[in-house]
Amino acid sequence: MSTKLPIPIRFDVPHGWRAAPPDEAGAPGAAFVAIHPPSDAGFTANITVDGEYRPDTATLPEIADESVALMGESVTSLTVTDRRETGSADAPGLTQTLTFSVVAGRHSHELVQSQVYFSMLDVDDPHRRVVIRLVLTSTASQHPALLDDFRDLVRTVRPGEAVTP
Secondary structure (H helix, E strand, O other): OOOOOOEEEEOOOOOOOEEOOOOOOOOOOEEEEEEEEEEOOEEEEEEEEEEEEOOOOHHHHHHHHHHHHHHHHHOOOEEEEEEEEEOOOOOOOEEEEEEEEEEOEEEEEEEEEEEEEEEEEEEEEEEEEEEEEEEEEEEOOOOOHHHHHHHHHHHEEEEOOOOOO
């Protein structure tokens, strides 16, 4: 079952991507999924958006570590190839790139995932922190061609009335 983001955001989906129901796209915990056909060796590149209230004091690097640990339970050969803190004290962010292998059916896929984390305060209650995560997952061969699309989407994220499909 797809989830709702704790705060409304808007973003622009790049040309060539299309929204897909999270449950049907295999991302039931996501609030939004976009896919980029055609598939590469049976894997379809996707962008997912999710988020949650984080009342704890965990830093974005610690939250990213949690994500890596959780992912490590279901994939093989997981490596964090890059991690950078971005933004400012008022609008902190973090990016990280992961490489890993998954087996789907009889095929093994070498995948790359670019993750972006934003920390935002709830405008209705500034004492409540929300962390939004945007993720591009693609095959290693697709990743260089699709990374600019993902960056374009990330640049358009803003508070808003609803997720832009």
